[in-house]
Amino acid sequence: MPGVDGFMYPNEISLYWSVLIVLYPYITGLVAGAFILASLVRVFRVEAVGPTYRLALLTALAFLLVAPLPLQLHLGHPERSFEMYLTPHRTSAMAMFGFVYLWYLMAVLTVEIWLDYRADIVALSQSTRGWRRLFYRILTLGSSNVSERALHIDERVGWFITLIGIPSAFLLHGYVGFIFGSIKANPWWSSPLMPVVFIFSAMVSGIAAVMLLYMAASRLRRQPIDMRCVDTTAQYLLYTFIVDFSLEMLDLIHRIYEADESFRSLNFMVHTKLWFSQVIVQICFGTLVPILLLAFVQVTKLSTAVRKRLYVISGSLTLIGIFAMRWNVVIGGQLFSKSFLGYTTYKMALATREGLLVSIGLTILPLFILAVLVKLLPPWPKEQHVLQAAAGGD
Amino acid sequence: MSIFRDAGHLFRLAGVYLAGTLIFLVVRAVVVPHSFGQYGHYRGAAIAEIADRPLHFAGHQACETCHSDIAQTKAGGMHAHVNCEACHGPLANHAADPSIDPGKPDVATLCVRCHAVSAARPRAFPQVDADQHSGGVPCNTCHQPHSPAIAAGGSK
Numbered sequence: 001m002p003g004v005d006g007f008m009y010p011n012e013i014s015l016y017w018s019v020l021i022v023l024y025p026y027i028t029g030l031v032a033g034a035f036i037l038a039s040l041v042r043v044f045r046v047e048a049v050g051p052t053y054r055l056a057l058l059t060a061l062a063f064l065l066v067a068p069l070p071l072q073l074h075l076g077h078p079e080r081s082f083e084m085y086l087t088p089h090r091t092s093a094m095a096m097f098g099f100v101y102l103w104y105l106m107a108v109l110t111v112e113i114w115l116d117y118r119a120d121i122v123a124l125s126q127s128t129r130g131w132r133r134l135f136y137r138i139l140t141l142g143s144s145n146v147s148e149r150a151l152h153i154d155e156r157v158g159w160f161i162t163l164i165g166i167p168s169a170f171l172l173h174g175y176v177g178f179i180f181g182s183i184k185a186n187p188w189w190s191s192p193l194m195p196v197v198f199i200f201s202a203m204v205s206g207i208a209a210v211m212l213l214y215m216a217a218s219r220l221r222r223q224p225i226d227m228r229c230v231d232t233t234a235q236y237l238l239y240t241f242i243v244d245f246s247l248e249m250l251d252l253i254h255r256i257y258e259a260d261e262s263f264r265s266l267n268f269m270v271h272t273k274l275w276f277s278q279v280i281v282q283i284c285f286g287t288l289v290p291i292l293l294l295a296f297v298q299v300t301k302l303s304t305a306v307r308k309r310l311y312v313i314s315g316s317l318t319l320i321g322i323f324a325m326r327w328n329v330v331i332g333g334q335l336f337s338k339s340f341l342g343y344t345t346y347k348m349a350l351a352t353r354e355g356l357l358v359s360i361g362l363t364i365l366p367l368f369i370l371a372v373l374v375k376l377l378p379p380w381p382k383e384q385h386v387l388q389a390a391a392g393g394d
Numbered sequence: 395m396s397i398f399r400d401a402g403h404l405f406r407l408a409g410v411y412l413a414g415t416l417i418f419l420v421v422r423a424v425v426v427p428h429s430f431g432q433y434g435h436y437r438g439a440a441i442a443e444i445a446d447r448p449l450h451f452a453g454h455q456a457c458e459t460c461h462s463d464i465a466q467t468k469a470g471g472m473h474a475h476v477n478c479e480a481c482h483g484p485l486a487n488h489a490a491d492p493s494i495d496p497g498k499p500d501v502a503t504l505c506v507r508c509h510a511v512s513a514a515r516p517r518a519f520p521q522v523d524a525d526q527h528s529g530g531v532p533c534n535t536c537h538q539p540h541s542p543a544i545a546a547g548g549s550k
Contacts, residue, residue: 085418086426089435111407118403141410143403150400157404 006342015334015346018354019327020070023362025176025198026326027067030366032173032199033206034060035109035165040236042162048232054379055217056210057113062370064105069362073353093179104172108165114139115158117377119146135376173202180329187262188333193251200244205322207237208315213370215312221380227304231297234311238294241318245287248325265340273335273343278328286321290314452489454478460492464540471541472520481539505533 004013038056040046072078084098114121122144125136177198180189211233218225255263270278293314297307331346349355398405432438457478458465468474479485481499488496511521522528528536536544 086422087430087435106411114407141403141406143406145400145403147400150403153401153404 003345003347004342005344006337007339008337008342008344009339012334012337012342013344015331015344017330017334018074018346019331019348019356019359020074020354020362022323022326022330023359024067024070025173025330026205026323027063027070027362027366028176029173029198029202029205029322029326030209031060031064031067031104031206032169032202033204033208034063034210035169035206036203037207037210037233037236038112039162039166039169042159043166046232046236048228049236051226051229052210052214052233054116054377055214055374056206057109057116058373058377058379059210059213059366059370060206061109061113062366062373064101064109065369066362066366068101069365070359073358073362076353093175093182097175097179100172100175104165104168108161108168112158112161112165113377115154115161118154119151120377122146132376169202170199174199180333183333185338186333187260188266188336189329191251193247193254194329197244197247197251200240200247201322201325203240204237204244205319207233207240208318208322211237211311212315212319215308215315217374223380225308227307230311231307234294234297234314237315237318238291238298241287241291241294245291248287262340265336269332269336269343273345274328274332277324278332282321282324282328285317286324290317290321293317449486450484451479452484452486456489457485467538468540471538472543473540501533501539505537505539 001013034056037049038053038060041050041053068081072081075081081098084095085102088099089095118140121136121139123146125133125140125144128136174195177195180198181191181194183189211230214233215225215230255266290313293310297310302310334344335346336343351357427437427439429438429440430436433441454465454477461478468476481504482496483499485496488494506524509521509524511523515521524533533539
């Protein structure tokens with residue numbers, strides 16, 4: 001049979017979890033990572049990354065809105081997903097995801113964005129016309145109280161929401177790792193380290209994505225990039241990346257040392273089917289190169305232009321590397337037989353419901369949503385001042 | 395109190411969430427079947443609905459009421475535990491009205507369903523490569539399907 005080597009059980013020959021299931025943890029990870037970056041400003045008072053705060057929140061929202069779509073497309077009956085809420089199945093981790101998602105979307109992200117933007121929304125509801133005015137008026141919920149005390153209350157409540165948002169972001173993405181880590185029949189997935197590795201890789205991808213988006217947005221707006229902000233963001237990216245890489249290596253060393261009955265089969269798979277995507281793309285170009293580039297920036301005094309280029313290269317490589325990590329987990333876990341004597345091949349379709357074109361569309365879709373969100377709720381400090389002036393003038 | 399005035403927007407937000415929760419609970423009460431969860435994580439009334447569906451299989455007791463001679467032959471053979479309708483197909487109509495002729499199964503396709511060589515079958519289970527074994531001669535030329543061992547009587 002083409003694409004099949006050795007002995008495969010009949011139900012292992014074709015993969016059930018396609019590239020869409022690779023996209024799902026990738027997109028969810030970007031959400032959690034972007035939120036953690038925002039929490040640096042709000043909770044940990046890292047003021048240098050302040051300019052990315054609102055952009056990080058909007059990025060998290062844009063990606064969170066798209067996060068369930070790969071699952072919906074994969075399952076094929078989107079209307080049935082609502083039944084998770086109607087008749088919750090408490091012993092199913094996958095069914096419980098609906099509640100984790102809803103909690104994160106409605107109780108954390110939406111509330112935090114609303115509280116942070118409320119003064120702007122009130123100002124915009126007074127300075128705009130037409131449907132935009134109606135839109136902002138609805139968002140004010142009929143309250144235009146932006147007194148100092150009201151904003152102080154918003155600030156305190158927002159801080160608290162961010163505080164509970166951090167474990168929620170960990171829950172959101174740690175949960176995705178939990179789904180894989182708890183599949184005890186699959187030795188490639190079954191590891192208690194999986195949720196932790198997923199959380200740290202999520203933080204890495206989210207920080208890299210917001211850093212790149214901030215640089216790209218500044219360029220599009222023809223505004224100077226706040227290098228103190230980008231330098232600090234890159235610093236945090238490096239630290240998180242080192243922890244993430246250490247955890248992944250810990251998992252790898254543990255597997256090699258433990259060398260259980262699956263080891264020879266998995267080792268063979270890494271050296272053949274996954275060699276390019278795991279060793280070359282994920283570990284070499286997606287992890288070691290960006291870590292070395294980011295570390296190089298830390299120990300040298302480079303010009304702004306060179307630093308910018310290095311950040312763009314290392315950020316892009318990071319995103320590719322984290323995508324490769326998701327790919328190797330999801331696809332890699334289905335390429336070998338549970339008999340440990342055979343291997344299959346994943347052939348991605350082009351224009352089917354779970355094909356390449358749909359995946360590209362789903363990857364780009366959050367950027368369009370982000371563009372709309374940025375248009376409606378400008379995250380830039382300059383506009384913020386204008387808005388405050390407008391609010392004060394009314 | 396000023397706290398209620400200055401935090402009024404938060405109460406409004408809480409009100410929106412409360413309204414959303416109430417709408418959800420109403421929708422849930424309307425769309426979730428009342429018998430859901432009666433016995434387990436499924437619609438309890440589904441059991442009665444399934445029980446009400448028309449029967450297709452008569453059951454071997456119904457067959458044996460009229461075909462006691464076949465039942466006797468079968469009881470002594472290797473197919474003693476194979477249900478009549480496993481080979482003859484669903485026969486509830488025939489049991490209700492014996493004038494309906496159920497027809498005889500085509501042995502060329504029937505026997506190999508269970509007895510074609512397959513690595514997935516237990517080794518002790520009788521299995522043959524039909525072409526080599528009989529060269530196209532129908533199975534029931536030598537084997538009596540209701541008691542298939544040759545020593546038991548051969549063709550009938």
